[in-house]
Amino acid sequence: MDERKRESIVAYLRRRMAEFGIEPDDIAASLAADAAQLRAARYRDAAGHTWDGKGDAPQWVVQATSAGQSLEHFAVRETIEPQPAKPQSVDWRLDPFAGSRLATVRTEHTGAA
Structure with missing residues (x-):
């Protein structure tokens, strides 16, 4: 920015x-x-809802456990991996499109100059 x-x-x-x-x-x-x-928060779902495990379970926990999901699936892990200081470089050798037509086709952009 x-x-x-x-x-x-x-x-x-x-x-x-x-x-x-x-x-x-x-x-x-x-x-x-x-x-x-x-x-x-001891439990968190993918939508960001949290629960500390105290009191009545919130609706999202009740629905998930009723559907057969384990409460342990939603447990918040305390270990958070530190973010790397420098972004990792891209290894283009692992590119699935390398050498294929998709890697070599050029598209022309049209627009008013």
Whole structure:
């Protein structure tokens, strides 16, 4: 993202925050609460619904277990793999289309100049 676009987005967000009376501390508190909720979650489904395992099971857990899915399938794993600092390079030797017509066909783009 270029610097002008970033500054434009920041200015827009600041105007909207002022319009609704939102302070930076409010955002920080909200992010911290969200992070705490995610840390407290013991079970999570693919849609992002979470449950801490306390109290009555939410509807998504009831439906999944009624359908035969194991509750352990939804267990949140504590080990999170760190993201690599540098994106891995692509090994083009593993390209399934290498040497085929799909790898060599060029498409022409038409458009007004």
